[in-house]
Amino acid sequence: MSGISTTQFSKYNAKIAKNRATSEPAWVRWTLIAAALLYLSLFLFMPLAAVFTEALRKGVDTYISALVDADALSAMKLTFIAALIAVPLNLVFGVAAAWAIAKFEFKGKSILITLIDLPFAVSPVIAGLIYVLIFGLQGWFGQWLSDHDLKVIFAIPGIVLATIFVTFPFVARELIPLMQAQGKDEEEAALVLGASGWQILWRVTLPNIKWGLLYGVILTNARAMGEFGAVSVVSGHIRGLTNTMPLHVEILYNEYNYAAAFAAASVLALLALVTLVLKSIVEWYAARSARAIEQN
Amino acid sequence: MIKFDRVSKRYPGSFDAIKNITFEINQGDLVFVTGASGAGKSTLLKLIAGLERPTSGTVLINNQNVSQLKAAAIPYLRRNFGLIFQDHKLLYNRNCFENVALPLHINGILGEEAAKRIRAALDKVGLLSKEKSMPITLSGGEQQRLAIARAVVSRPAILIADEPTGNLDENYATDILGFLYAFQQVGVTVIIACHELPQNIPENMQNAMKVLHLQHGELSA
Ligand SMILES: Nc1ncnc2c1ncn2[C@@H]1O[C@H](COP(=O)(O)OP(=O)(O)OP(=O)(O)O)[C@@H](O)[C@H]1O
Ligand SMILES: [Mg+2]
Numbered sequence: 195m196s197g198i199s200t201t202q203f204s205k206y207n208a209k210i211a212k213n214r215a216t217s218e219p220a221w222v223r224w225t226l227i228a229a230a231l232l233y234l235s236l237f238l239f240m241p242l243a244a245v246f247t248e249a250l251r252k253g254v255d256t257y258i259s260a261l262v263d264a265d266a267l268s269a270m271k272l273t274f275i276a277a278l279i280a281v282p283l284n285l286v287f288g289v290a291a292a293w294a295i296a297k298f299e300f301k302g303k304s305i306l307i308t309l310i311d312l313p314f315a316v317s318p319v320i321a322g323l324i325y326v327l328i329f330g331l332q333g334w335f336g337q338w339l340s341d342h343d344l345k346v347i348f349a350i351p352g353i354v355l356a357t358i359f360v361t362f363p364f365v366a367r368e369l370i371p372l373m374q375a376q377g378k379d380e381e382e383a384a385l386v387l388g389a390s391g392w393q394i395l396w397r398v399t400l401p402n403i404k405w406g407l408l409y410g411v412i413l414t415n416a417r418a419m420g421e422f423g424a425v426s427v428v429s430g431h432i433r434g435l436t437n438t439m440p441l442h443v444e445i446l447y448n449e450y451n452y453a454a455a456f457a458a459a460s461v462l463a464l465l466a467l468v469t470l471v472l473k474s475i476v477e478w479y480a481a482r483s484a485r486a487i488e489q490n
Numbered sequence: 491m492i493k494f495d496r497v498s499k500r501y502p503g504s505f506d507a508i509k510n511i512t513f514e515i516n517q518g519d520l521v522f523v524t525g526a527s528g529a530g531k532s533t534l535l536k537l538i539a540g541l542e543r544p545t546s547g548t549v550l551i552n553n554q555n556v557s558q559l560k561a562a563a564i565p566y567l568r569r570n571f572g573l574i575f576q577d578h579k580l581l582y583n584r585n586c587f588e589n590v591a592l593p594l595h596i597n598g599i600l601g602e603e604a605a606k607r608i609r610a611a612l613d614k615v616g617l618l619s620k621e622k623s624m625p626i627t628l629s630g631g632e633q634q635r636l637a638i639a640r641a642v643v644s645r646p647a648i649l650i651a652d653e654p655t656g657n658l659d660e661n662y663a664t665d666i667l668g669f670l671y672a673f674q675q676v677g678v679t680v681i682i683a684c685h686e687l688p689q690n691i692p693e694n695m696q697n698a699m700k701v702l703h704l705q706h707g708e709l710s711a
Contacts, residue, residue: 376583383579386541387640388568389596397595402583 245463248456260457268434269442270461272350276425276438277418280357284414288365289407293399295366296373297381310366313359321359322427325352348430353438356424361414368410372403405480409473416469420462491517491679492538492648497547499533507533509707510547513700515681517647520674520695523683525704531683532576534704535650538681540567569597572641574651578633580625586612586636587621593644611639615669631662638669648679655684663688671695 250257260266291310295303313321327333329346339346346352384398400407422440429436431445439462446455492515499508507530515521523531536542537549540556549556551567559567572593581589590611594604612618615635617628625633634654641649651670655663667688674680674695687701703710 379579380581380583383581384592384596385565386539386568386573386575386579387593387596388565388571390562390565393565393596397592 242463245456245459248452249460251456252453256453257457257460260454261461263454265434265437266442266454266458269437269439269458272353272437273419273439275350276354276357277415279354280361280418281411281415283358284362284365285407285411287362288369288410288414289400289403291366292369292373295370296376297378307370310363313361313363318356318360318421318423319427322356322424325355325359325424325428329355347428348432348436350436352428353425353436356428357418357421360421360424361417364414364417365407365410368406368413369403372406373399376402405476405483408476409480412469412472412476416466419465491515491552493548493550494537495548495550497537497544497549499530499537499542500545505707506545507707508537508544511707511709512547513702513709515679515700517679518674518677518698519679519681519700520671520691520698521679521681521700521702522687523681523702523704524685524687526685529704530707531704532652533707534702535652535681535683538648539571539573539650540564569593569644570647572644572646572649574634574637574641574649574654576652576656578625578637580633580636580640582625585622585624586617586628586639589625589636590640590643593640597644599644607643608639611643612636614642615639631658631665634658634662634666635669638666642673642678646678648681649673650681652683653685654682655688674698 249260291306294300295307326347328335329339329352330336331340331347333347344351346355380398380402381394384394389397419438420440421438422444425438426441426444429438429441431437431441433445437445439458443455443458443462446452446458494511494513497508497511498506500506511534523534525531533542537544537556538551540551540559543549543557552570554567556567581592584592587608590608591604594600594607599607609618609621612621615638617632617635617639620628620632625636628636638651638654641651649670654666654670658666667682670680670682671692691699
């Protein structure tokens, strides 16, 4: 029955919001909009434009050759590998954690919620250092790892681990409020109709959270490809081996190779733009399906 | 097909909601479970549908002992039943059509075949014109009819209704009972819980009719 009250409530909220927005005098609205636009252009659009101008300053040929350079390609490859491993893992983890937190009562729940936020709270550099402490040559498992000829720090596994760590809150954070708002009614109904646990997950829970889930995945992916701090600590900056795109940009920049640095940066900037577009599309679809429910 | 042998049910930290009950229900029976509020009607229905397990005694459904079933087998047991609840348990963010679709999806029936059966079920309860409506926009009686459509769409052998007429006025109540009786007529076992035995039950059903009257969890004549 809770479905009735939440829907009616959000309708009511929308009404209040509408009235309030139209009750401000015009000049207040325009001043605020102008301030926001100025701020955006100063801190977002200008840097973005600068990246592309700098990247193309020495011509398209230099731009392209900076991108097809062997080190650049290997950095892109590693970035995609890290994201390709981190995103699915955090997707599964995020759904499981959000499900447990939203649908069940258990001891230690508030500790779990706090732990999920940990990567937001600690500096990524510290996160990287923790992995060095655990898996590094002088670390807890260092001896064991080197005995078995395994390399984590200054190698791809370390980069993947650091990426997983910094990106694991996104999906869970997106889903927890969504699943809490939806409550348990639907799952209970499905259970009573004879659905097994997997069927409830596939046919009821996931369809209900699909937009939030997609949104979380997009954010996770953006962060996974863009992460600098934690990855920088565990990478060791070995060209062509353990450099991700952001690290590659930094190295080129430190070598005063600006055109190449900005060319590589422009790829990351494009990724960000694609992320923003996908994010708006998902938001648009989510809002549309929410409206469809309310209008009926 | 349903056999209770000295069944008791005690909820954790509570008293016996069902005490030492023995009875048998055959295919095609029309069963009324009556009794005052708190007498244990809902508990008895949940025991029948495998939503609760007995504390002692044996519950046999199609010769299977519910207490000895593996957890993984319980969902399959539940699919023998169509359930209509005291509180509907409709899904309020899906329209009528999608609500009725859920049991078929659980059984892996999709596409045209599903759509045909969903529309037939909605038609049977007079809601075909509302297939795209949201349950919120339906009246209480219509919501109850939607719950019936959802319960029968997977063609269960046993239909269980917990106070299906609870908060409806008399005309609606007769309506709803009429739908349920119609399923008994085509061979479905129908089990209805209500406070008192309904008035004017059709003549031709009275010989297949059984009354289980509960008082404080015990069966009384
Ligand atoms: N989940 C539960 N946990 C503990 N006690 C319960 C639970 N469900 C029911 N009971 C108790 O068991 C007894 C029987 O409840 P039940 O719901 O079966 O009664 P009922 O006959 O269906 O009543 P009503 O007509 O009000 O629906 C009541 O005393 C109730 O408080
Ligand atoms: Mg009851």
